[in-house]
Amino acid sequence: MYSFYDLLGRYSGNNENEVLEYYAGIVRVQIKKLFPWNPTDKTTIINGTIFVSKDDKAVEGYGTVFHRILKRFNDFGTLENIDYDFKSKLFETFLKESISKKNWGQYFTPLKVVRAIVNMVDLSPGMEVCDPACGVGKFLLEPICNDLHRFFLVEDGELKPQIALHGFDKGFDKEEQKTIILAKANMLIYLSGMIREHPDLTGEFAKLFNDTFLLQTNSILGTLARPETDKYDLILTNPPYVMSGSSNLKEEIGKQDDLKKHYAINAMGIEGLFMEWIVRALKPGGKAFVVVPDGIMNRSNDKKLREFILEQCVVDAVISLPLNTFFTT
Incomplete structure (x- = not known):
């Protein structure tokens, strides 16, 4: 109708x-x-x-x-009755035209980069998976797209997720708030076939979208205001890379003893703060796949961060991406 x-x-x-x-x-x-x-x-x-x-x-x-x-x-x-990939590309085409070029990087990690990372991921039921800077949700949605019925069972008239996806992003104005709105719309595209099969469960799918993607609006720190410890089996993310503005975040962190203790490394840039959040948020044996700028690997001011990562983690690989990989470069 x-x-x-x-x-x-x-x-x-x-x-x-x-x-x-x-x-x-x-x-x-x-x-x-x-x-x-x-x-x-x-x-x-x-x-x-x-x-x-x-x-x-x-x-x-x-x-x-x-x-x-x-x-x-x-x-x-x-x-x-067309595959999610076409719908997703169509969605991305319209989205690009609705956002000023300077803000593309806030929303997009190129799909080829996402899929290259996802191809290295070993996902299984029961896992807790997080993207603390999720944008439109590609890092959480791509790993499940080819096996939806394995991760989202429908039994006895109920939707029973077999995996927990957590996507966070911050937003204080209408432009920033598009991230979570579009992430939920993107998830609808990925799961549209299942919704069509089970129209009576639309309310449960709506709850799933809301539980998966959450906008952080209570602090300029966004996700960083919610420190997590030993929570996630897998973290996939492309955190923001900004040097200017990080001093404001550090000033806010310095006002709260619990955050000050959590971010004890005092790394450079917002990406450094996210790296510390990620390492601490992983469960023992958990894995993280993170896109970071080259500077984090060689800046003298990030020496403590590199030492922290090597002390807490086993680095399986460092993969360099070519110039102009991202929309804003």
């Missing part, structure tokens, strides 16, 4: 603003009922007010743009 093609078909006999009003007042409201927000961070798969107001009213003048977007999606052919 509320399908993409039903919406597109309404342009026969209705003007563009009327179709947008139908989407805003009927379709969007139903989607939000199916996928309610997380009361902790107030995000779900559908947030924002691009075409609609905060009270779910169509914004006058956007009817034509909305129609153009639907037609562009339609140009890709049927969106049913």
